Amino acid sequence: TPGHLAAVALEIGTNSKMVHVPYKGISNLLPDLLSGRVNLFFSSTSTAIPLIKSGKLKVIAVTTPKRIGILPQIETVAESLPGFSFTVWGGLFAPKATPKPIIDLLNREINLFLSNPDVKNQLEADSIAVPINTVSEFQEFVQIEANKYEKLIKQAQIKLE
Template sequence: MNKRHLLSLLLGAGAALAATPWAHAQGTHAVRLVVPYAAGGPIDVTARALAERVKDALGGPVIIDNKPGAGGNIGADMVAKAAPDGLTIGIAATATNAVNPWLYTKMPFNAQADFAPITQMVRVPNVLVMNAETAQRLKIDSLQDLIAYGKANPGKLNYGSGGNGSAGHLAGEMFKKAAGIFAVHIPYNGGNPAQLALLSGQVDFNFDNLATAAPNIKAGKLKALAVTTLQRSPFLPDAPPVADTLKGFSIDTWWGLVAPAGTPKATIDKLNQAFVAALKAPETQARFAALFAEPVPTTPEQFGAFMKAELAKYEQVVKATGAKVD
């Protein structure tokens, strides 16, 4: 092998390494995964679990950077404005990339144009729950019973949520419209106060995250009438989908991984391969099951199409509620 040939090989290898940020930056750089919510919640926990599993595939550590605030907009904006080099990625969620663009009067980023999808991570069902004592007193044992009661007693039902524009609020308004009933919306300052109001009988029903509601369902304090996914949830198999009664009803919680727009396709593909493999690992699935989170690994194209459809769906939902955040 002559010197010119050897030099050519070395230059080619250097160029290949330069195309993948993790390869040439081992030991000096880490991938930053921005979580636009506080530490300790389900999104944060799942992000940390995946970060631990992909470090070998990416050739270096993945550092979680929690940037909560403004309904997730602060952290999402950091990702949107980061360099498209594969060293900063982030979480895209129902709120940040489907609800907030219609809820907030001013948005710091464009949910559709400013991100390159990597893969969806998980789907978590929401569940329609009643205070068990209230359900017994009103003789409501099913979703059909609730709808029938609402039609026979207009204006007597109410429901709680974590605030105007929250997932529980939007689900409640979708349900009222689809079922043809009226129920007073009572917003609370967060999901926990809303659940406490339901447990104490201050409100009749809530649409809650299954992970949050499950302990009280198991304890018999809450009665689960239906889940909001199109199919039954493996975590609550006895609860039918709302869609079995109200065709097409679907409003679950999801999140996934995105990079800044303009990130090279080769980098996106490398990230996708690493995170999809981590999502499919039995250890990951077992850990996510404890959070009632179903892993949903996808291609970048599938996740992009999914987010586009969700953005269009929530435009109608949010506008119907009239909710706005200035």
């Protein structure tokens, strides 16, 4: 999972040792975390924010490259471990044979939608950052992410189970 890989990257980057304990979701993890049986976990901001606001969780750091608007006082991991960046992201993909004019039209319309102030404000309120990208910028981002994960998986000798 992205959280597991972020923990592996933190473990390698800090030359520390952690034990990965897999859970099927936050509802299964939460009792162990709140009772102290689990020391830390990586979560999406949108999942963690309600628990932070209720006082049940303490934020150690965010894994985004820059501090986030909803938690501006919280440092990034990258402030202590340069280059560290792990975010949950999604994208719109199409079959390889899709004509370029269709791809460009979709990109333009999606960017127009995402730049709407009401949409942008709602996404940001839910702790979701959505950059406005060109097709080539998104392709470059995907390649960089794929390379990062491939290198990490090899370095950590993670095997598919």
